[in-house]
Amino acid sequence: MDEVKGYSKPSHGLFRFMPDSWVPYAELMRLDRPSGFWAFYWHYLIGLGFAINIRPFSSDIDLKTLVLIAAHLGLWTTVFRGITCTWNDNLDQDFDRQVARCRVRPIPRGAVTTAQAHFFTAVQIAVGACILSPFGDSTLIHASVDGVLLFIYPFLKRCTNFPQVELGFGLSYAIFLVTSMIGKDPLAPLLDPSLDLSVRVSNVVKSPLAQSAACLYVAGIIWTVIFDTIYAHQDYLDDLKAGVKGLAVYNRLWI
Template identity: 40%
Template sequence: MSTGSQVLTQDPLLSPTERFLPKGIKEVLPSPELANPISALNSQNGLLSRMPASCVPFAQLMRLDKPAGFWPYYMPSLLGLGYGACTAQSAPSPGVLFSLCGLFYAYCFFLRGAACCWNDTMDQDFDRQVGRTRNRPIARGAVTTTQAHLFTAACVLAQGPFLMMLPLVCTYHAIFMNVLFGVYALMKRVTYYPQVFLGFPFAWSIFIGCASLGVDFASNDRIFLTTMLFTVVVLWTVICDTVYAHQDIKDDVKAGVKSVAVRFADSTKELLSMLVFFLVALLLGIGSLAHLSALYFMFTCCGSAALFIMLLAKVDLKEPASCASFFYAGFFYGGLSLVSGFAIEYAAREICGENFDLEQALLS
């Protein structure tokens, strides 16, 4: 049943937000604290607690109360900029790179808002059956389906001003990336590998990052390298999001939600260990084929390998808090590790010249 067709309560004793909870919602909410989203947020998040009650559900749709989820959207953009800067025939200036980092930060804010809102709209019936998600704004009835569609459209349109500052080809890539996020929301119904599909729109940011610098990522001398880096982001997404999905695995099985975590529930660590191996192998191949210095291998290759080996050894897949910590660390620190090698390589070339040689620099 869609949210718009439900009978909404109008109890005058309830708060403005609680009045729009569907009848029977108290039976599915796990506790009185969660039944009042405003009071729950007041104790958890200073930003949302200062917002008008009518704005809180829309802020939740954009995940303003969950900033950790921003990094999967933003880090691949930085990776694309770093890769483009290190493989460009004429390296961009630091000022250009810093400006683009800021522009992509703002752009990804609205990209994430659109993707999350659309995902919640499509998943509202599933969300009501999963403990962690049943208090999301659409699932609990604080936002109707129609309002959610309009808000998604607003977030998509809000990306426009930032894309207008970039070459036109970036807009074409952004449109396709939004479409991929839209299709991803349906994947958990038809395949056990939605995390693989999710990796594609995240990895598409590499194309936008390169295109923003005027770098032809599909040229004959770059197409193989670009494909390898694209695959790295897909693997990175599968690793982090599969662990994240373990938070809900019991509810997902009951609700009929498919995921890599459900498919490989008893062998997740073995699978992800293999994916980490392939991810690091691809990173080593990129460095070798692009003739990058030891700095890249030290920070990106060794750093990423050490981080994910440590995270996989430490995570307890039966403990939701441990899975959530892995998700944050995997995307934030993992993203920093992936980007750092390109960033330091670029900085060394800017300081020491285009023909920078680490071994020679250390001996001199």
């Protein structure tokens, strides 16, 4: 089913040693396009830089620990990107068949079925949970929130011209996940069961830490909106015909 016009099997890196049956799943994870990894990972590195500069400084965060956390986040990013891309490709398969750049993806070309893609998404979620489980429940909660935000994204391409804003909500949310990993979570008061919800919210809103995190969060959203709109512009003619909505289609020639 991989004999589709315009498709050629990746032959670089890990793909040189990978069984043919694994290739479509690796493509769903975008392992053949490592540059997109940074669109996710930079948010985690920025969050890590923010977290380690929060006072009081953590005496147990030395350079070695910092590098290990960054490496751990790199592994999580690889899996999390795979989760979101697999989910997105599955929901967008009818759109992708109408877009020249996307019609050779595994699901549109028939290399992976809808059911197989959903199962693969579930497997990746389980792997991702195992990766983050050493960092505690609060980190897993933040990962779940982040996942929900990015799972909503493909639905918005059907009903609004601003899905990139919601994509920014998801990608930039990395800052809260990272801060929770080292015990500096600005949203931690929201999880305090001993307080009323109104008190929890008030404590977060008044917190200088939460305020600074919110500023960084908004900056990450703006950054995501800009780069993803520019990236999507290459497909805007096909997207327009297919009925895909987004800022690239909305602005067309103004970009």
